[in-house]
Amino acid sequence: MATIDVPEQVSVLADAEALRKACKGWGTDEKAIISVLGHRNAVQRKQIRLAYEDLYQEDLIKRLESELSGDFEKAVYRWILDPADRDAVLANVAIKKLSPDHHVIVEISCTRSPEELLAVRRAYQARYKHSLEEDVAAHTKGDTRKLLVALVSAFRFDGEEIDTRVANSEAKILHETVKDKEFNHEEIIRILSTRSKMQLMATFNRYRDDHGTTITKNLEGDSGDEFLKTLRPTIRCLNDPKKYFEKVLRNSIRRVGTDEDALTRVIVTRAEKDLKDVKELYYKRNSVPLDQAVAKDTTGDYKALLLTLLGKED
Amino acid sequence: MALPVDIEALDKAFSGIGVDEKSLISILTNSNEEHKKSLRKGSSKLFIEDAKGFERSDQSSIKILKHQFKRFKDAVMLSVLHPWERDARLIEKAIRKGPKHYNVIVEMACTRSSDQLLGARKAYHSLFHHSIEEHLVTHIKGRERKLLVALVSAYRFDGPGVNEDVAKSEAQILYEAINNGEKNKLLDHEDAIMILATRSKQHLQALYQHYNQSYDKTLAQDLEGEGILKDTVECLCTPQTYFTRVLEAAVKEDADEESKRSLTRVIVTQKEQLVKEGFVPNKIQDILLGLYKDFMLASIASGDIK
Numbered sequence: 001m002a003t004i005d006v007p008e009q010v011s012v013l014a015d016a017e018a019l020r021k022a023c024k025g026w027g028t029d030e031k032a033i034i035s036v037l038g039h040r041n042a043v044q045r046k047q048i049r050l051a052y053e054d055l056y057q058e059d060l061i062k063r064l065e066s067e068l069s070g071d072f073e074k075a076v077y078r079w080i081l082d083p084a085d086r087d088a089v090l091a092n093v094a095i096k097k098l099s100p101d102h103h104v105i106v107e108i109s110c111t112r113s114p115e116e117l118l119a120v121r122r123a124y125q126a127r128y129k130h131s132l133e134e135d136v137a138a139h140t141k142g143d144t145r146k147l148l149v150a151l152v153s154a155f156r157f158d159g160e161e162i163d164t165r166v167a168n169s170e171a172k173i174l175h176e177t178v179k180d181k182e183f184n185h186e187e188i189i190r191i192l193s194t195r196s197k198m199q200l201m202a203t204f205n206r207y208r209d210d211h212g213t214t215i216t217k218n219l220e221g222d223s224g225d226e227f228l229k230t231l232r233p234t235i236r237c238l239n240d241p242k243k244y245f246e247k248v249l250r251n252s253i254r255r256v257g258t259d260e261d262a263l264t265r266v267i268v269t270r271a272e273k274d275l276k277d278v279k280e281l282y283y284k285r286n287s288v289p290l291d292q293a294v295a296k297d298t299t300g301d302y303k304a305l306l307l308t309l310l311g312k313e314d
Numbered sequence: 315m316a317l318p319v320d321i322e323a324l325d326k327a328f329s330g331i332g333v334d335e336k337s338l339i340s341i342l343t344n345s346n347e348e349h350k351k352s353l354r355k356g357s358s359k360l361f362i363e364d365a366k367g368f369e370r371s372d373q374s375s376i377k378i379l380k381h382q383f384k385r386f387k388d389a390v391m392l393s394v395l396h397p398w399e400r401d402a403r404l405i406e407k408a409i410r411k412g413p414k415h416y417n418v419i420v421e422m423a424c425t426r427s428s429d430q431l432l433g434a435r436k437a438y439h440s441l442f443h444h445s446i447e448e449h450l451v452t453h454i455k456g457r458e459r460k461l462l463v464a465l466v467s468a469y470r471f472d473g474p475g476v477n478e479d480v481a482k483s484e485a486q487i488l489y490e491a492i493n494n495g496e497k498n499k500l501l502d503h504e505d506a507i508m509i510l511a512t513r514s515k516q517h518l519q520a521l522y523q524h525y526n527q528s529y530d531k532t533l534a535q536d537l538e539g540e541g542i543l544k545d546t547v548e549c550l551c552t553p554q555t556y557f558t559r560v561l562e563a564a565v566k567e568d569a570d571e572e573s574k575r576s577l578t579r580v581i582v583t584q585k586e587q588l589v590k591e592g593f594v595p596n597k598i599q600d601i602l603l604g605l606y607k608d609f610m611l612a613s614i615a616s617g618d619i620k
Contacts, residue, residue, distance in 0.1 A: 134512040153467035194447040
């Protein structure tokens, strides 16, 4: 469930005016920005941008980019974009890093629905004049490349049907791969990138039933080659995305120094989806509410925005 | 009518692509039983002398006739279905029928626009409750699988702004893959597959030019005999060459049934391009018959109506 708190009545015109007021003159009224944008869903945010453009002949996003800075600016920028456009930006940032963030590409391609992933691919082309798979292919190598290109190109069947024979045989294949550590990469890539999510769940469940432990447990560890490092989040995201997000949040806060990129990314991309469930998982796992952990680890307007997106009352 | 003329006419009515319905009506409705007996005796392709003293139909010939009669129906169906459903069904059939039909999968994946291919993938979900990729990996065990899955999964950028340096260096990668490596390993060459499956058509067409300029032969020439790899390059870079090749194979003297079926598919799905590029073989006028011929020629003629 979503965490953001959206009022019943919304006037995008009033919102656009309020944002204009917040940006005019010396200094910026960040609180006002948070109190408007932090309480609007994707459709409303888009309408506000259009209304702002209409009223003031200016791109709201560009205005905000120039007024704000640091982690707060990054967070606002990501929050205000359309979800598909946002994912395209996140993917591009991940790809273009000197050492690409494979797990972000995995996250986007495996936790979005098939239709959402298509929308991301369209948005990516519109922005970057290349296909997503093209850029992934150009910036990665080897079996990792094969896996990532397959994942971003997938258009999975989104139905409920499960073939138990397939679940059985593919659980076997996965187990052999994991056990022997001599990964038959082709087979694993094939299974993980072509099967529907329901089918994969059935396969993972079968794995657990047959071997007494989950496949993610069997893959645990921090070491391993590049492929393994990309394989783990892939299976985690496909197996239990909420659990995966809880882990990313936990790691991003726990580190000496916070990983703001990861923190922003998860909160911004899940606030309208399942952040509530992730919060509950976080509390169960860490005995500390997520809000509290975030408040402890962040400061200023950045903190205020995150807490608003987490559903804190003003 | 005189018997020899009729026998010849009957033979002719079935000897092209399609069936000459008018001729059949005229011959058969004007024949009494005796005349028909003579017709059967004179048509050695369709009837054989049975030991028990009657002219028995030759089943393998009748089977061929079934295909001929079916052409009009197939043309209608291909023409009336939503393009997404049409392409999805063509792909599914090709997967089922095996390696000789893989070029149809390449054709669907590479000659359609990115959004049309996406549409076909959606339709495939609805019709067959699996993704195309899933069926490809389940039913195709051969080495073509990798390339086909990659082609079908592509959502290529469609627009200007090709980086010529990259196109040139990727032409070199392909050249080396073809000429230095073992040729029969091409389908496993990861870089080659990535280039062909992820780059935009504009990029690949630029690559094709660079290849030609740098190595004095075309990429297609260098892939002669390489089955779907050559089909892939042609469909992406020089589709008119591919379609001309398919059409000419269909109207050849000894064309098989599958080649003839390609005629329907190409004319119905490519009619706009056919008119523009003008690559319909002249033989079509002579070799097509009946309602099927009317449908095909009218399709081509109407091709430039938008």
